[in-house]
Amino acid sequence: PRRRPGPDEPPSAPHGARRVPHGARRFLHANALIIGALAIVALIAAVSAVVLISRAAPASPAVVAAVPSASPGPTASPSPTVAPTPAPTTGPSPSPVLTPSPVAVPSPTQEPTATPAGATPAPTSDRYAVLEPCPATPACWLYTVRPGNNLWSIAAWFGIPYQTVLTLNPRIVDPALVRAGDQITLPPPTP
Numbered sequence: 001p002r003r004r005p006g007p008d009e010p011p012s013a014p015h016g017a018r019r020v021p022h023g024a025r026r027f028l029h030a031n032a033l034i035i036g037a038l039a040i041v042a043l044i045a046a047v048s049a050v051v052l053i054s055r056a057a058p059a060s061p062a063v064v065a066a067v068p069s070a071s072p073g074p075t076a077s078p079s080p081t082v083a084p085t086p087a088p089t090t091g092p093s094p095s096p097v098l099t100p101s102p103v104a105v106p107s108p109t110q111e112p113t114a115t116p117a118g119a120t121p122a123p124t125s126d127r128y129a130v131l132e133p134c135p136a137t138p139a140c141w142l143y144t145v146r147p148g149n150n151l152w153s154i155a156a157w158f159g160i161p162y163q164t165v166l167t168l169n170p171r172i173v174d175p176a177l178v179r180a181g182d183q184i185t186l187p188p189p190t191p
Helices: 022-031 032-055 126-130 153-159 162-168
Strands: 131-132 142-144 183-186
Touching: 022 032, 126 131, 126 142, 131 162, 153 162, 162 183
Parallel strands: none
Antiparallel strands: 131 142, 142 183
């Protein structure tokens, strides 16, 4: 009589079947995900190879070689025959050939023109539209503070360091007290 396994025992193998050694079973259980992933990768590689081979350009007309017969004695071997040339088919057009793009050649720069001494250069920034030139000082501009302005925003909009704005306006003791309508002195803004 065969003994039935208890609830804590693994079922026994059917009669005549080989049992997997305990160490191999533990290895298979521990590495089942890795083994499955490797099997999937191998399957993908095989499918990719088949697709690549099927997409390969058709070979030139094949020459069928004659195979000598297995019968003994002198027999005439058939001459090689050429397979019929396939008719041209419309397929994907050939991929475009990459051509090098032209290289930009820098043009010579113009020599700077001299500005007469004491002349103020013409404004080149639209920010000058909100500035007034200082009455007695060259390279000095007056800005009238608008509602919502503060010294940080003014300095950033004109491209001037904040500390420069404070240095040019020593009468501003507390920058938080600057109000709309106040005039502040600024250097020429950056273009």
